[in-house]
Amino acid sequence: MASKVGSKLIVELLVIAFMGLIAYAAHLSGMAVVLFPELAAVSHDVLLRPQGEWARQPIQLVLAPTLTAAFGLFCTRHLHYSVWGILLIVVVSLVVIKLLRCSISPAISAAVLPFVLSERGWLYPLAIFFDLSLLVLILMLRKREHFCTCTHSSTKTVRAQGFPEVLDALEAAPGNRSWVIALLGFVLVVGSAAQFTGLRLILFPPLIVMGYELLGHPEVPGWMRRPVLLPFVCMLTAGAGLLAQHMLHPASVAVMIAVLCSVGILRFFDLHMPPALAIGVLPFVIHSPDYRYVLSVFLGTVALTLSHMGYKRLLFS
16 A cells, blocks of 8 residues: 555655746746646546546547647637637537547546637647647656556556546536537636636636536536635645746746645645646736636635536435
8 A cells, every 4th residue: 555655646746846847837938828737637636547538539639629729729819709609619629529539538638728828829738739749748757657557556556546437427428418508608607708708718728628627427426525615725736836936937847836836735625526636827928917816716616606506406306
């Protein structure tokens, strides 16, 4: 058991170092969005669970976010910011995920991010392609190491020692028929609030990914001990990322500290929601982030929590 805990710690340190490397590449390129925030969630999930849902789709893991990022960038260059633009991007992202027969929900975040942040550089989808290709290369090496380890232990033992099945369930393709309406309705309402208040990040990109997972899988139990705490947990990770962005230098070190704090916070609250890790990284790609970011995260996750609870009650009543 001790060796398993040690192995998990090593992998999490690898994730933190990987995010630091990407942050350094973003600094050298002068393009902040090279540091794709959702990369923190994806790398943590696939490297920690090399047999997990996302890790079993390495080609789609690269293709889906790259394609949706290109479409999101196209919309940014040709459309003004509005909730209808966000809805269009989300719908097309869902179509891409469906056509690729995958469940890579971070592709939605990759598409919405440039629209929310007004990113217009065509290097953005290329950067995502590079980031995820490098991650897949590391994943292949990790799979070899994991396979060698598993030959000395049973599958039952591995599952019992920290690979929660709830994550596979949340990351699988949604099974109910009404989830699309629920998700688009959520985006419409929260996106409208973001547009009319001027707080665009009320509908921050990872929130839509979290909505995809929760509204698409309302039957999945155990993703958090007390779901009502989700807004406070996400507010803490947002605050940790904001403080690291303002107080620590260089940026690569600040990103690593932000990811470390976010991992610790999610583990402390026993939250099984990898996209929440992206919240701690998002301040590093926002222009002049301040307290409004933390407030926006809190308001957005409150809306998602209420939507999830209401949808679940309506579906199972």
